[in-house]
Amino acid sequence: MFSAIVREPIEPAYVLTLIGADQDGASLLFLGVVRDHNAGRSVGGMRYDTYEEMAAEVLSEIVDEAARSAGTDRIATIHRTGELEVGEVSVAIAVSSPHRAQAYDASRYIIEEIKKRLPVWKKERYSDGAEEWVEGRTPGAPDVAPKADGS
């Protein structure tokens, strides 16, 4: 298992090298990417602010939980922080497992938990020069239906 908060660009091909074993028949790589719009506004980039020491711990816990639940320890998750442009990868989650259901379940669990409790915030930079913090979720609050503007 591997997890990290990084300031440098995330290389998808590298993340795939962190997983995979001869016993695994399925690999799954999820990439969260900064997109060019949100809630109807044109986005030029995104600044991620992160409580780095705590995020490293929480991310590691989330990966542990996914590993226990899915029954595979071939999981690598990297979350980026700092200034990102449109098209750059903000989070990469790679999982490999003997059977595909395990990889899909672990991958989805990790991204959903990241959005619920990883101490990370993002401020969108709009094409018109304005900036705004992306509305987030209060950690520990009951689940609500996924928001239309979540990636």
Next chain:
Amino acid sequence: MFSAIVREPIEPAYVLTLIGADQDGASLLFLGVVRDHNAGRSVGGMRYDTYEEMAAEVLSEIVDEAARSAGTDRIATIHRTGELEVGEVSVAIAVSSPHRAQAYDASRYIIEEIKKRLPVWKKERYSDGAEEWVEGRTPGAPDVAPKADGS
């Protein structure tokens, strides 16, 4: 949208280049990989036999259906045929979409439909030299619970 049946090795990084758009916040890459065991036996490799003209059509239909249902046309799916060693990629499914649920749904739909109806067969080569066709699913037969030995 892109789909193909190929005889050459599949490069995961290349498949990712076939998808992705500035409007997309999520990318998902599924890789099916030849694993070193099945149903308790040690596997040395796998020979894929494919009805190539039909498989190309069926794969294209499956990708179309996923695109319509998930609402993204950034989908690339490549299935390999021929002799594969343990660790080689047999199928790659890449999807990008504005929101992550679309990518997960499309990806999962495509791999499940491939297993139900793509005219592809595989013969396992065991470490003891024996070979055996992998038990498959009759196209059009009602769904059964996923088998424990499916990847």
Next chain:
Amino acid sequence: MEIRTLFFASYKELLGTGELQVDLPEGATVSDLVSALRARGGAFTVLPAAPAVAVNLTYTDPTSLLSDGDEVALIPPVAGG
């Protein structure tokens, strides 16, 4: 009429060939083709009575009528991915 008949995977191994030209009377169905094959005896009797079948690259019902020059594939249970 002439039907180009294709066999794959275990069927191909079983029959020792991947392709046969089969002559059938006008009005024959997919099901008639399978019966004609099984009637050849030997390894052909091991073919299922109602295998999955594709006519001209599309999965097709056993009751479908065939036409001269059709390409018909007998499809063993599939195992892609």
Next chain:
Amino acid sequence: MEIRTLFFASYKELLGTGELQVDLPEGATVSDLVSALRARGGAFTVLPAAPAVAVNLTYTDPTSLLSDGDEVALIPPVAGG
């Protein structure tokens, strides 16, 4: 006792600082810390009365007792991924 208090994202911008040392009496809870901050007036009054809080890198209940030297972070709604 001295509590190292951290602010992130919108809270940090609001208060113009990412960190404050706060002096609290023994026996104070997370909730007491938040009240003490809000009692400073000005921008501090805009802090929620019950924000999410982490003590020493772990999400913690408002009723938890604090200890000298604790690192307490006020966590705005998160938006990772």
